[in-house]
Amino acid sequence: MPCEVKPRFVVLYGSQKGQAQSIAEGIAEEAEGHGLIAELSCLNQNEKYNLEKENAPVVFIVSTTGDGEPPDNALQFVKRIKKKTLPNDHYKHLCYALLALGDTNYANFCNCGKTIERHLQELGAKQFYATGYADDGVGLEVVVDPWLEGLWKAIKAALSKMASDRTAPSKGGVGDSPKETPDSYTPDVQLNLLSLGDHQNCESIKTSVNTDSKYASAASSSASATQTAVSELRPASPAGSLGLASQSRGTASISTSAPETQTQDAGFPHLTLAGSLTCSLPPLSESSLNVPALPPPYLDVSLQDVGTMKQIVGQFNKETVHEVPINRALQLTSGDSVKTALLLELDISAYPTMAYQPGDSFDVFCPNKATEVDGMLHRLGLQDQRNDHVHVSLKKDNKKKGAQVPSYIPQNISLLYLLTWCLEIRSVPKKAFLRALVEHTGDSVQRRRLQELCSKQGGADYNQYVRDPSLSVLELLTAFPSCQPPLSLLIEHLPKLQPRPYSAASSCLKHPGKVHFVFNVVEFPACSGRPAGRRGLCTGWLFDLINPGLVFPGKAECSGSLTLPKIHVSLRPNCSFRPPSDLSVPFIMVGPGTGVAPFIGFLQQRENERQENPDAVFGETWLFFGCRHRDRDYLFREELEGFVCSGTLSHLKVCFSRDDQEQEEGKEVATSVSQPRYVQHNLLLNSQHVTEILLKQNGYLYVCGDAKNMAKDVNDTLIEMIKTELQVDQLEAMKTLAGLREQKRYLQDIWG
Numbered sequence: 001m002p003c004e005v006k007p008r009f010v011v012l013y014g015s016q017k018g019q020a021q022s023i024a025e026g027i028a029e030e031a032e033g034h035g036l037i038a039e040l041s042c043l044n045q046n047e048k049y050n051l052e053k054e055n056a057p058v059v060f061i062v063s064t065t066g067d068g069e070p071p072d073n074a075l076q077f078v079k080r081i082k083k084k085t086l087p088n089d090h091y092k093h094l095c096y097a098l099l100a101l102g103d104t105n106y107a108n109f110c111n112c113g114k115t116i117e118r119h120l121q122e123l124g125a126k127q128f129y130a131t132g133y134a135d136d137g138v139g140l141e142v143v144v145d146p147w148l149e150g151l152w153k154a155i156k157a158a159l160s161k162m163a164s165d166r167t168a169p170s171k172g173g174v175g176d177s178p179k180e181t182p183d184s185y186t187p188d189v190q191l192n193l194l195s196l197g198d199h200q201n202c203e204s205i206k207t208s209v210n211t212d213s214k215y216a217s218a219a220s221s222s223a224s225a226t227q228t229a230v231s232e233l234r235p236a237s238p239a240g241s242l243g244l245a246s247q248s249r250g251t252a253s254i255s256t257s258a259p260e261t262q263t264q265d266a267g268f269p270h271l272t273l274a275g276s277l278t279c280s281l282p283p284l285s286e287s288s289l290n291v292p293a294l295p296p297p298y299l300d301v302s303l304q305d306v307g308t309m310k311q312i313v314g315q316f317n318k319e320t321v322h323e324v325p326i327n328r329a330l331q332l333t334s335g336d337s338v339k340t341a342l343l344l345e346l347d348i349s350a351y352p353t354m355a356y357q358p359g360d361s362f363d364v365f366c367p368n369k370a371t372e373v374d375g376m377l378h379r380l381g382l383q384d385q386r387n388d389h390v391h392v393s394l395k396k397d398n399k400k401k402g403a404q405v406p407s408y409i410p411q412n413i414s415l416l417y418l419l420t421w422c423l424e425i426r427s428v429p430k431k432a433f434l435r436a437l438v439e440h441t442g443d444s445v446q447r448r449r450l451q452e453l454c455s456k457q458g459g460a461d462y463n464q465y466v467r468d469p470s471l472s473v474l475e476l477l478t479a480f481p482s483c484q485p486p487l488s489l490l491i492e493h494l495p496k497l498q499p500r501p502y503s504a505a506s507s508c509l510k511h512p513g514k515v516h517f518v519f520n521v522v523e524f525p526a527c528s529g530r531p532a533g534r535r536g537l538c539t540g541w542l543f544d545l546i547n548p549g550l551v552f553p554g555k556a557e558c559s560g561s562l563t564l565p566k567i568h569v570s571l572r573p574n575c576s577f578r579p580p581s582d583l584s585v586p587f588i589m590v591g592p593g594t595g596v597a598p599f600i601g602f603l604q605q606r607e608n609e610r611q612e613n614p615d616a617v618f619g620e621t622w623l624f625f626g627c628r629h630r631d632r633d634y635l636f637r638e639e640l641e642g643f644v645c646s647g648t649l650s651h652l653k654v655c656f657s658r659d660d661q662e663q664e665e666g667k668e669v670a671t672s673v674s675q676p677r678y679v680q681h682n683l684l685l686n687s688q689h690v691t692e693i694l695l696k697q698n699g700y701l702y703v704c705g706d707a708k709n710m711a712k713d714v715n716d717t718l719i720e721m722i723k724t725e726l727q728v729d730q731l732e733a734m735k736t737l738a739g740l741r742e743q744k745r746y747l748q749d750i751w752g
């Protein structure tokens with residue numbers, strides 16, 4: 001009997017936080033249902049794939065990290081394909097599709113994906129499906145879902161094209177002939193996207209659901225966590241998941257959290273229901289839903305009582321992570337300012353390997369909050385087993401492609417340790433996780449609401465009630481009391497608890513054996529599903545740690561006062577965010593708020609260099625700083641003014657966004673322009689100097705701080721300035737700025 005061989009294709013991923021990996025794994029799991037075999041590898045497992053000889057379609061899923069860098073596990077691959085010695089037909093045989101993940105809040109959106117694509121094309125590879133650029137800033141799924149929907153048709157088309165090319169060798173490789181470029185059968189992902197919000201196209205989505213649901217029932221056990229449109233769900237009751245329905249069924253937990261407004265009409269009170277985390281409104285509550293397929297469970301977890309396990313603090317890599325004392329803790333803002341900024345001084349003198357340069361940052365390792373770990377233990381019904389040994393293994397015959405026990409879960413740990421040091425229990429649940437939680441939720445109204453939140457139709461509610469307020473898993477479980485997930489599900493879905501980086505705000509030339517860093521205590525306000533506000537995980541933890549020994553502005557530090565605790569840190573060198581090595585080159589620093597941190601280090605170093613080299617020629621230094629109020633949150637004011645007095649800082653430009661009447665610091669700017677409120681306004685006021693330094697004097701510009709608004713606004717302002725100064729159009733100005741970035745003379749260190 002002839003044996004049918006399924007066509008194969010290759011899936012390669014480069015992933016920093018696991019999102020690209022999980023999408024790639026989803027594709028691999030889906031493949032069988034489409035009659036295909038996927039060979040899945042991480043880009044750094046180059047022994048598992050061979051692009052030089054690959055004659056099947058290759059699908060790349062790659063994220064971007066830091067300032068447009070490839071994820072760690074894609075670094076070597078990117079290096080390899082960038083080699084100038086490769087001939088330009090090196091990948092002529094290769095047929096690829098690429099999904100790039102990025103975040104438009106950061107510069108260099110999807111840069112890793114774009115770099116890989118550029119080099120693949122320069123080396124002759126042919127695209128068989130339009131590249132998707134997914135933006136975590138607005139929700140990856142907006143692009144990922146339609147891209148995945150179109151992928152299968154594209155792979156099949158590419159496979160048949162490649163097969164027919166092989167049987168007709170005279171035609172050459174895929175896409176050689178202009179008429180047969182892969183684009184001619186490439187489904188356009190942009191068109192797919194445009195159709196999503198469009199009423200007419202809702203019909204086509206429904207049609208596709210019906211078709212897909214036939215397939216879903218056959219393939220649901222192996223279906224992907226990322227694939228949508230696989231099953232159609234209807235509301236549990238005519239009133240759907242409205243609080244009203246839940247009230248009539250007596251599920252108080254849902255009805256009480258649904259905000260209601262009472263209106264009076266002819267003496268009859270009406271209940272006008274407002275939507276909330278647990279309560280939806282029409283049309284969503286009455287809509288059919290397309291939910292993601294159920295992610296296949298793949299871990300077995302058992303708990304064993306082995307007597308009390310003594311693991312209180314994290315098991316860190318002893319070569320790179322060091323426990324260091326906090327020497328000093330100062331509050332830099334006054335009590336009535338909106339944000340609380342703190343400065344910590346760490347004593348790193350015992351660890352010479354931690355010698356740092358201005359521009360470097362330090363990772364701070366923090367545990368999850370004890371009360372939340374406790375809450376989670378209770379929620380899982382495992383409070384009495386907190387000290388049990390956790391054993392995690394792969395399920396036999398699990399359906400997840402490339403399934404692995406998470407590498408960040410060490411052997412021999414207790415349950416308490418797992419929840420305290422290994423899993424980010426504050427993480428915002430992804431839609432695949434919500435989908436999995438549905439299976440463990442008893443109450444039908446709550447099930448329906450969870451289905452809505454992970455459905456295509458409920459995307460806006462998911463953003464409003466889960467993603468935007470950064471709702472944590474524990475908060476979600478508290479709001480859905482009938483949801484009782486097993487521990488294994490949490491381990492499958494919760495990401496690794498990551499250390500938080502902080503920029504060094506000092507130079508070890510000025511503070512030998514010490515490092516300073518500055519941070520704002522992050523505050524999350526109360527919201528639907530979060531009855532009271534809470535602090536950021538690391539900043540809240542640090543705040544609690546140092547609070548008894550905190551020194552307030554204007555208060556003298558009393559020596560020999562409270563001893564502050566030790567914390568675990570490791571050095572994160574940043575080899576490009578450094579002051580110019582040529583001392584005569586001018587540079588500009590833009591760092592509002594805590595973004596000023598690395599520039600304090602730059603200036604302390606410069607001050608030292610000036611003292612050591614009295615005859616040297618030093619380039620001009622500019623600092624653009626901004627805060628709300630001159631007298632409440634002007635960080636490092638005395639030190640900055642001291643730098644100006646000593647000549648270390650040539651120009652200090654400060655603006656106050658909430659002190660409307662006050663004049664700008666130093667009064668150096670022209671008064672004809674309205675009062676600058678933000679750093680970009682001050683940049684604009686000094687446009688000629690700034691562009692002269694960047695475009696004529698080979699100078700540098702550094703931006704540090706808030707990624708969400710400031711970095712983008714500064715970038716846009718720089719483009720405007722270049723347009724005006726060079727009299728060029730937008731595109732030309734953007735190219736000029738991109739050139740500066742490539743030369744590493746326009747550098748960003750941004751977060752948020």
Ligand code: FAD
Nearest residue numbers: 500501502503518519520522536537538539594597751752
């Ligand atoms: P989490 O509990 O992790 O919550 C963070 C969430 O809060 C984010 O998802 C975001 O949506 C939101 N958020 C609100 N405000 C902020 C904010 N100001 N920063 C980050 N997230 C915010 N922070 C500093 O204050 N000073 C620094 O010098 C500094 N240097 C950094 C250097 C690098 C290279 C990077 C990547 C980040 C840096 N950060 C810095 C940010 C810092 O690492 C943490 O992300 C921040 O302190 C919040 O941590 P958390 O655990 O308290 O908040």
